[in-house]
Amino acid sequence: MATRSTIMDTNSFRPEMAAALDPETRRLTEERDVLGPAYRLFYRTPVHLVKGEGAHVWDADGTEYLDVYNNVASVGHAHPRVVEAIARQASLLNTHTRYLHENILKYADDILSTMPDELNRIMFQCTGSEANDLAVRVAQAYTGGEGVIVTAEAYHGNSALTSKLSPALGTAQDLGLTMRMIPTPDTYRLVIDGKPASACTAEEFGGWMAAEVRKAVADMNRHGIKFAALLADSIFSSDGVYPDPVGYLQPVIDTVHELGGVWIADEVQPGFTRTGDAFWGFERQEIVPDLVTSGKPMANGLPTSLMAARQEVLEPFAGSIPYFNTFGGNPVCMAAAQATLDVMCSEDTMGNAKRVGAIFKQAVTDLMPAHPCIGDVRGAGLYIGCEIVKPGTKDPDQAAALDILETLRAHHVLTSVCGRFGNILKLRPPLVFSEQDVDWFMSAFTDTLQELGL
Template sequence: MKTQEAMVNAFIEGAAELDEATAALIAQRKALLGPAYRLMYERPLHFVRGEGVWLYDPDGNAYLDAYNNVTSVGHCHPKVVEAIRRQVGILATNTRYLHGAVLDYARRLLATMPSEIGHLMFTCTGSDANDLAVRIAQAHTGGKGIIVTETAYHGITQAVSEFSPSLGENVDLGVHVRTVPAPDSYRSENVAEEFTAAVRAAIGDLRRHGIKPALLICDGIFASDGVFDGPAGFLKRAVDAIREAGGLYIADEVQSGFARTGEAMWGFQRHGVVPDLVTMGKPMGNGFPVAGVAARPEVLADFGAKARYFNTFGGNAVAVAAASAVLDVIEEEGLLENARTIGRHIKEGFQALAGRHACLGDVRGAGLFLGVEIVSDRAGKTPDAAAATRIINGLRDENVLISGCAKAANVLKIRPPLVFTRENADELITKLDLVLQRLS
């Protein structure tokens, strides 16, 4: 029997003393929901309300959310809430009936992408979207082989879990899947050259085993691998390599899309490439279950000719209302620019902290998506997962929420809502400084 796989920033039963109420909730959760779920933090949190960048526990204590990209325009944004409330009282039906709103939204969303991408299909989750995108890619190419980075996360369906290595060693990768090292800008001599060489080697290995390459899939900022943002443009040669092999490039924008990087609406745009397929989820509806796949028409043609597609809830009128409201908020509140300016302010603040705290080995990221590498010594760039865990939990005790990522579990992962203000940013920087002082 395989042992339970630990995740980054996981609650480990018995590792910390819990108050009576928390322990009781955890026991009930385990009894009712079973053993597969995981909780975050050494002492898990219980929230009852959210508003903007804040989450509130039953006692009314406010926690600054610097991690949750699902509610990308802020918890319970009134415009999104009202759009959902209004539409659910009028009509909630699926895409087998004609409805103008889904067409209006598709037109608006596709207008944010390169002109080569002309179709949009709807799903409920990012996992669904990646599952569908792989079906489309395999139908178009006639291949099965999939290339991903070695700590990537793309979803939880059967097909997608087979190319989501971050789920852990107990979740088997498919025989048609090859992993490549993440483009580690902190340790690499030449990110573009090394990443391209790794993709070409994976293509060769697939072929040697009689597997035709179908696709390379990655997100625009390599979020689960450790948040690697650049240099911008390095991805282009790897995309060229998979296309030369007859495969496609799928841009997973679940984490890096919808203005998150501050430089462009979509993470892939930072690299000057046009994907064959783009998948999205989570932030698309600010937490409401709506997701999708955008595609080049010529790529979707083969799949559409051979297979019917239907999703009971994907693209329903309420989901489209939520998604439309999110686009409205991004545009009307200038959240792309806010992600750029506030993200830069946070990054500069973290870099200043690195001048005083030797454990901060590297500060990287784009917009409101940042990674901070925690090391035990800078000269050796040695990952320090234990220190990263202490920092994450130290911030939790200061009512600030972040998490961790990377193969070595040593990178602080910071993804505040796009409505983060300079005041919120300063609180995050100040609290991190305080936690680092205590640890030193």
């Protein structure tokens, strides 16, 4: 393989690892040849999962694992209220949105009620890629521009348009000629005007990022490209999980608007109560975007996504171009999304993310003195990044991070990595993660570090 994708290849099985597998696992990996070579499996020894409940999953041998990675099953694997809603609606009708149906209208009203009043229109798709694809088209129609700014290790989808806005897919993926990248807002390593970024105020850090946006737009202008949008995930998850300081994105969005662009908030990762401080990641950052997209967490595993918009931003596109998505907004997916939203409210997943996330983050932080391979621990709610470095430096240590993942897997704990160097443990469990689950993870993590001599 000539190039490697940080989001796909870092923690992945490769065919040359097959010799070490048991016969059944090897058979299954070989039979996946029918799927072609583009897919990836996690781990040197792939996990064959057959069942899930809450934040726990079981493999084909009945071994129980702790899921510390899955934001798709946002309210927990196989949540009974979601399962019942899917089954009930599937037994009645499933069709597209060119017929009237109440499910889509009720969910539209309910999910928009969680957003600022300025965001008052919504459209539904099946995947986050589709939602981001549509949002970019809407932004371009509204501004009359083509140029889109993303961060250096962003991932925004796998459609023809969004893959060109996703540097995390690797250098084999051509990036858009009208796209520009700005640096990752790395509060661990950046130095701004002689001051460590971690010591900067929100205004100072936001000023740095706004200046980077100005540079990117100036370069667009030099090449005859009109600026359309900044597309960003407010926790910068693929870049390495950078949620703070709170408030620093306000100068950035002000600059985007001043330069004639719009802000597209990609909420697939930080939305739906994940940060514990607000329902949406952009809300935690105290900004009101022009367009919002989300996907994976909203229907607890069914393929459902959304694009919400300010009416005036949507109008130039929607008022002239008909839009139809056969499965987007279908009654079964809307029933699943409604049930998921109802569970988030009735079971207070935001409160759980805040409370358990704080316990989780502090527990990982407390390991730092005894384990200098942990260079930084950052996060919000149930989204934590644990940076693995060479002790005494800030140099990323991908090899150690991958060894940690594999040893955690041996302790029946599943997670993965993110960031440009693939050295940041990405701890992003279902929102029902409990204090007992934290205890399980910490026991496995402590044992892992000791076993590896880290």
